[in-house]
Amino acid sequence: MSSLLAEDVLEKEQVYNVAGYIARLNQAIKPLKAVIQGEVGQVTDRGGKPIYFKLRDKEGGAVLECLIWRDKLQGIGVELKEGMEIKVQGYAEIYPPMGRITLMALYVVPIGEGALKLAYEKLKRELDLAGFFREDRKRSRPQFVQRIGLITSNTAAAKKDFLTHLGNHGITVYFIDVRVEGVKAVGSIVDAIRWFNENTDDVELLVITRGGGSLESLQAFNTLEIAKAIYSSKIPIMSAVGHEQDVTIADLVADVRASVPTHAGKLLGDPWEAVKAKVDAIERHVGALFRNRLKDIDGRLLASGNNFVGYYSKYLAQCSRDLEERQKSMVRRYGEVVVRSVRDLEMYQSSLMRCFKDVLGAIKKTEYDFVFNYERFSRRLVVIRQTVVQNEGRVGKVALSWYSGLTTRVDNYDRLLLASDPQLKLKQGFSIVRTQSGKIIKSGRELQVNAIIASQLADGVIDAEVTNIY
Numbered sequence: 001m002s003s004l005l006a007e008d009v010l011e012k013e014q015v016y017n018v019a020g021y022i023a024r025l026n027q028a029i030k031p032l033k034a035v036i037q038g039e040v041g042q043v044t045d046r047g048g049k050p051i052y053f054k055l056r057d058k059e060g061g062a063v064l065e066c067l068i069w070r071d072k073l074q075g076i077g078v079e080l081k082e083g084m085e086i087k088v089q090g091y092a093e094i095y096p097p098m099g100r101i102t103l104m105a106l107y108v109v110p111i112g113e114g115a116l117k118l119a120y121e122k123l124k125r126e127l128d129l130a131g132f133f134r135e136d137r138k139r140s141r142p143q144f145v146q147r148i149g150l151i152t153s154n155t156a157a158a159k160k161d162f163l164t165h166l167g168n169h170g171i172t173v174y175f176i177d178v179r180v181e182g183v184k185a186v187g188s189i190v191d192a193i194r195w196f197n198e199n200t201d202d203v204e205l206l207v208i209t210r211g212g213g214s215l216e217s218l219q220a221f222n223t224l225e226i227a228k229a230i231y232s233s234k235i236p237i238m239s240a241v242g243h244e245q246d247v248t249i250a251d252l253v254a255d256v257r258a259s260v261p262t263h264a265g266k267l268l269g270d271p272w273e274a275v276k277a278k279v280d281a282i283e284r285h286v287g288a289l290f291r292n293r294l295k296d297i298d299g300r301l302l303a304s305g306n307n308f309v310g311y312y313s314k315y316l317a318q319c320s321r322d323l324e325e326r327q328k329s330m331v332r333r334y335g336e337v338v339v340r341s342v343r344d345l346e347m348y349q350s351s352l353m354r355c356f357k358d359v360l361g362a363i364k365k366t367e368y369d370f371v372f373n374y375e376r377f378s379r380r381l382v383v384i385r386q387t388v389v390q391n392e393g394r395v396g397k398v399a400l401s402w403y404s405g406l407t408t409r410v411d412n413y414d415r416l417l418l419a420s421d422p423q424l425k426l427k428q429g430f431s432i433v434r435t436q437s438g439k440i441i442k443s444g445r446e447l448q449v450n451a452i453i454a455s456q457l458a459d460g461v462i463d464a465e466v467t468n469i470y
Contacts, residue, residue, distance in 0.1 A: 018096075022096050022099070030091050030092075030093065031091070034089070034090070034091070035087055035088070035183050036064070036088050036103070037085070037086070037111070038058075038064070038085070039055070039057070039083060039084070039085050039086075040053055040080050040082055040086060041053065041054030041055065041056045041082060042054050043080045043081070043082060048070075049069055049071075050068070051067070051069075051070055051073060051080065052067055053066050053068070055103065065100060065103065066088065066090070066102065066103040066105050067102050067104055067105065068090075068108060072105070072107070073108065076107065076223055076224065077122050077224060078110055079119070080108070085112060086109060087111060088107070088183075089105070089107040089108075109216070109219050112216075113215050116219060120215070120222050123222065123227075123249060124249060127227055127249065127252070132227055133253065138255045138256075139236040141238060141256045141268070142204045142205060143271050144271055145171065145268050146170070147172045147174070147202050147203050147204050147205075148166075148172070148203065148204070148206075148207055148268070149175075149176070149196045149200065149203045149205070149206040149207070150175045150176070150209075151176050151178055151193065151196075151209075152177075152207075152261075153178060153179065154177040156210055158180075158209045158211045158261040159175075159209075161260075161262045162262070162265040165263075165265030165269060166268055166269045167272065167273065169269060169272035169273075169276075171268070171272075174200065176192040176195065178191075179220075180210040180220065181210075181213070182220070186225050187225075189221075189226055190226060193206065193229040193230065196235060197233055197234055200235075205238060205256075206233065206235050206236070206238070207238045207240065207264055207268075208221075208237060208238070208241065208250060209239075209240040209241060209264055210261075211243075211261065213242065213246075218241065218242055218248055221242075221249060221251075222249045227249050227250065227253045230253045231253050236256065237254045237256070238255065238257070238264055238267070239258070240259070240261050240263060240264035242260075243259070423458065431456060432456040433453055434454045435452075435453060436452050436453075447466050449466055449467065449468065450466060451465070451466045452464070452465055452466075
């Protein structure tokens with residue numbers, strides 16, 4: 001019994017070949033990204049795209065085989081040397097031909113100020129030769145910026161310092177929360193720059209900022225990936241990373257550099273403050289000019305008023321005389337109009353009375369015609385009503401006679417049908433004779449001796465054999 005169960009289980013299990021199983025393992029472990037700190041062991045550079053190195057614990061002897069692609073390492077600006085302590089971000093992968101686990105390094109950060117300084121200077125020289133720091137390619141910031149894209153950590157003090165000193169000038173700030181420290185900061189900042197460039201059309205300036213710190217904490221801003229993202233951005237970028245003495249690669253590539261987050265906010269907010277102060281001064285100056293002008297006009301009006309009073313008095317006297325003459329003329333004209341209006345009114349009244357008498361006569365004639373026609377119609381209606389009553393009586397008698405005759409005929413037909421019912425004949429003793437095929441026999445000449453016949457009675461069927469025909 002147990003052997004049968006085991007065979008059944010084996011039939012249901014999926015069987016892999018070695019390559020297929022390794023592929024499944026790689027699919028499962030690839031998402032398990034991690035940051036690992038250790039010491040660089042043997043470094044193998046064969047001149048190709050991959051560079052192999054070992055990562056080991058200082059104590060304990062644990063060793064991890066690692067691989068990083070040359071362009072990634074060059075972008076970080078780090079030269080791997082045996083004994084160097086580093087942090088590596090990556091994921092594990094099994095190499096099928098060897099069956100060996102390898103850490104696929106995505107990012108490397110040296111530990112220690114000396115190593116970081118060397119990497120910084122090396123990348124700085126390379127970018128300078130490539131023209132990343134040229135002043136002639138850098139764009140000036142808008143003097144009165146209205147829409148800003150802010151890239152920093154939501155929990156960092158740099159965000160609060162920047163917004164505080166930006167001031168309240170109606171500037172729209174679009175914010176993306178990013179990591180600003182550690183091996184995951186590079187991808188986070190690059191993605192934010194790319195998002196603003198691909199998804200916004202009205203942002204005038206991007207501001208990348210964070211507070212000060214050690215060279216290791218600022219390492220993300222000293223990488224080729226962020227330098228390329230800033231260099232290729234179609235939106236001008238202001239960098240405000242670290243303290244005044246900190247100068248990162250991002251600061252050197254950016255179109256505008258601010259020493260600290262506070263300085264970045266003031267650079268963008270101060271022009272609005274200056275304009276506001278200038279507008280206030282102009283407003284005060286215009287107000288003073290306007291008040292002085294009003295006083296001058298008021299004095300002129302007062303002087304002109306004294307001259308105008310004498311002239312206006314003479315003008316009023318002349319107007320009074322003209323008004324009296326016009327009143328007399330208007331009274332005469334009004335009397336003439338009233339006389340003509342009375343004559344017209346009397347004429348219209350006489351005409352209206354004639355029209356009223358004609359209308360009244362027409363109404364009386366219409367009333368007479370209506371009464372006469374109504375009486376004729378009433379007499380005619382009485383005659384029609386009597387005729388309808390008489391016809392209703394005749395129709396009732398004819399219908400009753402027709403219904404009685406129809407009932408009698410139906411009863412007769414019912415009796416005839418009942419008398420012709422085959423089942424009734426069978427109950428009276430008759431039978432129906434059929435051949436085996438079901439044909440009804442009407443004559444003895446249709447039968448032969450020894451033929452099988454079926455006789456249908458009222459309550460059943462009898463099969464018989466013909467022995468004699470008379």
